[in-house]
Amino acid sequence: MSRSVHALIIKFGLVQAGISAISGMIAPIIFLLFMSKGIELHEMGILLAVATISTVALEVPFGALADRYGRKKTFIAGELVLLLVVIGFWWSSSFAELIVFMILNGLSIALFSGTIDALFVEQFKVVSRDGETNLMEAQASVNIFQMIGLAVGAVFSGLIPVWFSFVSDSYDFIGFYEVGFVFLVPLILIHMLCTFYFVGESDSMGEPVGSNFFREVHSTIKSAFDVIVENPVFKPLLLIDFISGVAFISLEQLWQPMLSTLVDSKESLWLFGILFALNYVCMAVGQGCSIPLSRVFKNNYSNMLLVLEFCTGLLFFIFAIQSDLYGFIVVYLLLHVVVGISMAPGSAMFHEKIPESRRSTMLSVKSLIAQGGATAGALVAGYTAHYFSISIAWSIAGFVFIISSFLYLLPSISNLSKDMAIVLNKRFQPQPE
Structure with missing residues (x-):
């Protein structure tokens, strides 16, 4: 690996680790924060739905925005919105106010979606040379930084309110769970400055038309869908993303309720935080x-x-039939190891046929499809768990995964994979002395 490729991986890895750590500090305590503000469980469901809908509605247009006007600019705009969201979560005291900031949270996620990933792929292709490393290996290295950042953030999300409880004890306007959000304000500002100074802007921006933003966005989105229609490999790959979203959301949605039946959720609250962190370590x-x-x-x-x-x-x-704590933990972590293994090769196949000028838009389409699947899967899993059992919901997810695995035998996918394998095996075969 050349020095330039290594430096690029480190630079983007640290950027991804930073924003992932910030996200990791929010996710494990967000429900506790809402509960401390008097939000009921059914209201939390509405808040989550609002955030998901705003993300799904805005993700593809903002992917087009990134391709058209710059991926770094779009990413930093997402950080600015995230800063407003963090301050809003701290400041809000009513359900209506939280709805506004959950909409902004969805907007922030939409701005982040695919921008840094696409920028890394673009710059990697510029600095890499044949025989050094392949895109999958480079993405895997960057994703390790990302997963470690999430894990570190998750651990600190549970420690900071305890370590700095004197702050919430001393000031009435800072609650116990809000302490971590106060700490996030300077962290986000520092991360924005680092991204601005150390990450270069894209060289593949579309030509700025400027007269009609919505017409430009519509044109960019249409061209992305034209890419999907013209290349037969994208439709089955996106179908797999949708099905995986349908099936895997049941794990994210139901592991906490199931774990609470195996342990005392109040006395063992630390275990929930540790498992949340460990699943990202396992993905790394x-x-x-x-x-x-x-x-x-x-x-x-x-x-x-x-x-x-x-x-x-x-x-x-196997997970569906676990009835003891240790078996639950082992299978839960193994699932995330397998997910981590799957991420880079799936991403490499998707990136292989994307035109450079449409990379952010295509990644946003990919994320949109996966989130659409997750939304549908959450409804099915919730209904199944409520009227039957969590075990049956996970069994259905297992069946869906097994059936969807055979989609990789489709000619469009297998032929692309074989072509990539020929190139990679030739590039990395041992050279005769």
């Missing part, structure tokens, strides 16, 4: 394992992903 471990495992499969990503999706389905069936 999986990212590291993806590189040697891809070589076992001779860089044939479709075969590799078929096996991984099938194993994910089997693990969901």
Whole structure:
């Protein structure tokens, strides 16, 4: 690996780790913060729905915005909105106020979506040379930084309110769970400055038309969907993203209620935080394992992903029948290891055929499809868990994963994978002395 590629991975890895740590500090305590403000459980569901809908509605237009006007600019705009959201969560005292800031939270996520990822891929292709490293390995390295950042943020989210409880005890306008959000304000500002100074802007921006923003965005989105229609590999890959979103959301949605039946959720609250952090550590471990495992499969990503999706389905069936704490923890963490292994090869296949000028838009479309699947899956999983059981909901998810794994046998995917494998195996085969 050349010095320039290594430096690029470190730079983007640290940017991803920073924003992931900020997100990790929010997610584990956001429900506790809402409860401390008197928000009821059904109101929390409405807040989550509002944030998801605003993200889904804005993600593709803002992906087009990034491609048209600059990916770094769009990312920093997302950080500015996130800063307003963090201050709003701290300041808000009513359900109506929180709805406004959850809409802004969805807007922030939409601005973030795919921008830094697309910028990294673009700059990697500029600095990399044949025979050094491939895109999947580089993305896996950056994703390790991201997962570690999430884990570190999750751990500190539970520690900061305790360590600095004297702040909430001393000031009436700062609640116990709000202490961490106060700390996030300077952290976000520092991260914005670092991103501004150390990350270069995209060289692949579209030509600025300027007269009609909505017409420009519509044109960019239309061209992205034209790419999907013209290239037969994108439709099955996006279908897999949708199905995976439908199935995997049941884990994210129901593991806490299930764990609360195995332990005393009040006395063992630390365990929820530790598991939340460990799942990102496990995904980072999986990212590291993806590189040697891809070589076992001779860089044939479709075969590799078929096996991984099938194993994910089997693990969901095993997870559904766990009745003791240790078995629950082991299978829960194994699931996230397998997810981590799957991320880089799936991403590399998707990136392979994307035109450079439409990369952010296509990544936003990919995220939109996955979130649409997650929204549908959450409704199905919630209904199933309520009227039947959590175990049945996870069994259905396992069945869906096993069936969807065979989509990797479709000719459009398998042929792309074989073509990529030929190039990669030729590039990285040992050179004769």
